[in-house]
Amino acid sequence: MSAHEQFADDLALYAVDALAGDDRTALEAHLAGCSACRLELEQLRGDGALLALSTLGPKPPQRARQRLLDAVAKEPRVPVKVAETRARRSWWGVLGWAATAAVIVFAASLWKENAALKQTLASANAQATQNARELEDIRRIAAPIIEPEAQVVTVVAMKAQPQPQGKAFYLRSRGNLVFLATNMPPLPPNKAYELWLIPMQGAPMAAGMFKPDAHGRGTVINPPLPAGAEAKAFAITVENEAGASTPTMPIVMMGAGE
């Protein structure tokens, strides 16, 4: 038992879907920031699966097999011909994203450094000019992914629907974060998505708000974050536009570091 002992009983109940009310809400909030408890939850669900496997009963009627065959025949699936291509594309895509992200994060850092230089070091004007030139170059590179009018195309397997997706690029040492989301569902009025940095220890940190545009795209660039916070994961919740100090369940999207 490696999870927090105070949640042990509730985790077991949650694993078999027997936890309700405030206890459930409190546990879900804790799970959002505790990988040890999430791991224990997986184990407990595995334990629960053993219960399902214990069942005895008659075999299903023969007609059920034919019924399934008929249903499957009505839903032929085209083999995913793009699978291999997609895998390669995603690899190159990762490189592209990573390179672009590195550029953007570096740009943000340069921007900060640039401002500091102008204020405090007159002798650094030449360097600042150089930085500004580099920043302009970087902006040109980054424009296709952060400018609202840029066209964004999500390539997925044939017949598959594009799914909501977010990419967080985080430079821990400087506290720089760029987050790009696509295919986000629209929100009710007065609601917005809030990004959370889930640290290795402690409570989730608010990492910026965004509302998707008409194309489902949203961006968060360099929200105020303390430098050095190690991110275990990033998560997204739906909050009031003013934002929240703690995540409101449910977590609609979540991803751990690659």
Add this chain to the structure above:
Amino acid sequence: MSNPERQNPEGQGVAPDLAMVTALKAGDQSAVVQLYDRYSSVVYAVALRVLGDTGAAEDVLQEVFLQLWRNPAAFDAARGTLGSWLAVIARNRAIDFLRKRKPETDLEDVIVSVSPDLAREADRSRAAEKIRGVIGAMPPPQRSALEMAYFEGLSHSEIAGKTGEPLGTIKTRIRTGLMTLRKAFQT
């Protein structure tokens, strides 16, 4: 995981589940038939245990395998075995059916960690027999609380109300029951 009951048997004359799932992803209809022949009894038994109605259990059986056909990528072999995953999907869908609610859990969200491999009939029988032995050896109140939660879909407060036991007792019984099952497959 050192327990051989949790390892994949290779070369035992049965196509590995993963190969079947790969074929499913390629649109091979025969793969879904083979997986149906392998796991329909497990899925149907779980659904029937929860619902107690053969017609409704057949509907759940149909839905589970159709979902597998439509979205085989939802199964993540790294997070559990296919037989366990299908059994849990069947249980969840049957509970949804029982409560007359829309499905609450996406297939992708169902993770069952690692559990016994069930690709062969002998493995399924052996695993089920062992689990039933462990459950049968539990104190009746513990077994009852566990089964009410898992197969009747009752919350811990509903179980407490039904049995007249304190909430804390029910919580502990359910957790202890799950841990007993875990230990039985770790030794």
